[in-house]
Amino acid sequence: MGGEPPFARRVLDLVRQVPAGRVVSYGQVADLLGAPGRAREVGWALAGNRDPAIPCHRVVNRRGELSGGHAFGHPMVQRALLEDEGVAFDGDGRIDLARFRWEPD
DNA sequence: AAAGTGACGCATT
DNA sequence: TAATGCGCCACTT
Numbered sequence: 001m002g003g004e005p006p007f008a009r010r011v012l013d014l015v016r017q018v019p020a021g022r023v024v025s026y027g028q029v030a031d032l033l034g035a036p037g038r039a040r041e042v043g044w045a046l047a048g049n050r051d052p053a054i055p056c057h058r059v060v061n062r063r064g065e066l067s068g069g070h071a072f073g074h075p076m077v078q079r080a081l082l083e084d085e086g087v088a089f090d091g092d093g094r095i096d097l098a099r100f101r102w103e104p105d
Numbered sequence: 106a107a108a109g110t111g112a113c114g115c116a117t118t
Numbered sequence: 119t120a121a122t123g124c125g126c127c128a129c130t131t
Contacts, residue, residue, distance in 0.1 A: 026113050027114055027115095030114095036114095037114080037115095038127065039112095039113035040113050040114090041126085041127060043112035044129075045112095059112075062113075062114060069112080108130100108131085109131080110129085111127105111128095115124090115125085117123080
């Protein structure tokens with residue numbers, strides 16, 4: 001029997017559960033996977049993702065800022081995707097995580 | 106093998 | 119609240 005699925009696989013599996021109009025932070029994903037302190041690995045997992053079914057644009061940093069923007073070609077692309085889902089940005093280009101943070105049941 | 110890099114986060118200043 | 123430094127771990131050179 002193989003052990004647990006690769007960390008990257010578990011990251012993508014969790015992110016895929018994030019509904020439209022909601023976001024999660026890198027650190028939150030790591031914490032939910034039982035790997036606190038490994039937020040950077042979450043970023044690498046998303047960077048290596050090739051599956052368009054994974055809503056990786058819904059993952060932001062702990063301050064509600066867009067970090068993976070350049071991976072979409074331009075930060076504005078990710079922002080447009082989120083705004084289209086109903087996620088609001090403040091004057092500093094940040095999301096109010098108190099309102100839009102998603103948490104699993 | 107060692108050092109540098111990065112889709113991050115936290116403590117301290 | 120913002121800015122800085124350090125910890126973290128996989129990947130690259």
